[in-house]
Amino acid sequence: MSAAPAVSTSNYDLFAPSVLEDPTELLTRLRAENPVYYSPQLQGYVLTRYDDIVMVLKDPDMGSAMLTGWIDQMPQEAQEQLQPLRASLDLWMGHKNNDDHQRIQRVLRRYLTSATIESLRPRVESLVKSLFDAVEGKTEVDIIQEIANPLPCNIIGELLGVPQEDRDQLQQWSQQALNLFRIADLPTLLETQKAILAIQDYMKPIVEARRHAPLDDLPSVLATAQAEGQMKSDAEILGNCVALMFGGHETTVYLIANALLALMQNPEQFQMIKDRPELIPAAVEETLRYDGPVDLITRVTPKPLELVGGHVPANSMMILMLRAGSRDPALYPNPDRFDITRPTTVRSLAFGLGSFYCLGTALARMETQICLREIIHRMPNIRPLFDVNKPDYRPLPPIRRRLETLRVAL
Template sequence: MRLKEKIQFKMNQFLLTSLSVVEQGIHGVSLNVLSKDLIADPYPYYNRVRNKAPLYYSMAIRAWWVTSFDLVQEVLVDKRFGVDVRRYEKRWKKILANLDEERRERFDNPSMLGLDPPDHSRIRRLASKGFLHKYIQSLEPRIKDIVDFCLQRIDNGPMFDIVESLAKPLPAIVIAEMMGLPASDHEQFQAWSEDLIVATSTRETEKIEKGQLAARQLINYFRKIIKERRGNPGSDLIGQLILAEDAGDKLTEMELYNTCNLLLVAGHETTTRLIGNGVYLLLQSPDLWAQLREDPSKIPNAVEEMLRFEPPVQATQRFVTQDMEFHGKKLKRGDVILIGIAAGNRDPNTSDNPDVFDIWREKVNQVSFGYGIHLCIGASLARMEAKVAFETLLEKFPHMALVDENPRWGDNAFFRGHEKLDVYKESSQGATADLS
């Protein structure tokens, strides 16, 4: 990062923190995503903002926040909100001023997550073919083998880190196999994915630079792999995308790299956090672990509740495509709207006792995989990985317990999870929690 950028960045940080203090003074609430208190427990903040106004303009970050369940869904299906920043000159002018050639190329070629229709629809249609529900269901035995493999590697000590041992490697190995990538590379993907995610919400220039380097390395990695595979594409995800590209104008070269890149990265940190957050939530009360062990058929419902209660992706973003009036507020073209996924999930108008983690809820209302045209492609896969992970953990470690009742949350306000979560294989409370 150049010196000018560094100074600009520090000034922005300072401005955000100062304006948050002012906002707090005027409105009694502010969602400062860099604040340590908010990162430790964001839900009281989301509740306060929702109570104030479900569509709220934050002067500190100069963006709108949407925090009720219905509004989150409404914005995500409304075509007047888009994701492609390149359509808003006032936004991209500032971004472009700081980009070197390489980053400019990435900016000019967003992945489907940063594209509006029709390009989005075309790329998504192709990529979705590799994630059909029936195919994902057929992966269950292989996913079970991978979970067993991860847990077999744990040493004989009394405790282990669930994030490092299972939550991280499982999604990395599964997606690498689906894409036909060498298993030996999966630790490298994890490292790149982590660097990219860390860079999305940090004050430290070093971490931002690491994220930029990871983005560069990933593109180069796929350039090499795709070059090697062109003569012999095969039937895996990458093969399908290469064949689609060869069949006509469906994917440009850069779209192909970007789609591979996104598929590799999107499922890592998210599914890792789902499993980590789920273990944490279930072990908060040893009874839950024992109850679920008694009735594993409830695991899928418990996974939905984990997604609702502690969603790995806390918020996403949209741009306003035209000047308009929306729920009594005047929105301007290019305005940013932050979609409060986690806030919507805790809306009392949609869930009874939303701040209670209840795996027996009859209907779990959550938008943790998004909604509308960008609804997560990997939702079935993530659910399947989590289901198999919990089934196996409950079977292998019937009396598992948290080592630390209050483990530290990772310091990213947009991706919520623990970087490390140590558990005892056997708890001293195991006998009392055992219902059998």
């Protein structure tokens, strides 16, 4: 990392309780006052303008790999205990090295095509139907627990060849992995490490079986690629199974949950999609902008950068606040308003951009759209059992929060 600027120009407390409760005000201030802000707390530059974030995401020279950043800042002894976790993370999408990244991306692209995703539609529809069947007759439901969480978990489980009966376990492991995306202490990270290693151990015999009898799933694609020399090792395959499990699960949970929350907070827009279900895709797009599940992405720059909002020295870590860029008033008039009729002419930041662009966009959109359609159809009187202005958020430092529950009456 580069040396910090001699004087930090402003003082913004990214860990203040009010910020963890709701980061909107701080992000708005940062974007207006200090859009390329050096945070001594994060030892990196926090970027909040849309244009600056796009510029960094599109620059092929930028390094990613900061998943391990929090671990690297821990004392030596802790780092040693977390070595197996670090080794797994280093293999995720080959993030440490451009050639490895592109090689693994090519392998996955072969499978995650729009045709494959489209062929999954009947399966997603039938899974959604069975989840709604399971809550039929109930008067109260936690949408996260009963619908939003199991749907993507089952779909990615299926893509990874995990039998139905083991998918609850998968869900628990995957939730543990969420700790990788927040600043966590050593005991928490050791628990996370246990979960990650457990997923790898679990996937090992599945991958092994596919070597001899390939099926139409991701472990088969990865095993075949290894036989053809495009995946380098068993460890690389297993590390990427974990990455896919996590990437394909948690994010979609919160796209579904955040969409429903925003609709309940804006009943007139909820009514609009009830009257005109063809607006559901627009509601999903607006959720991705207004309350996308990925708040931030980190990058490291090997060179000095001159951005519209300011200067970043070489070898600095940058925290790209997608949440702030997606509400930049320079691109989005009235940005803090959830508006499903908003024109979608601006390129969304929600799935990243450039060389690390999400490979699961079509699947995430499809799952969420089908889920919203079923809510409208099967739960026409759905209403919140909580104050919509005070949803059940859990802080996820730095600068983030996650919905814990979404309790509704039917």
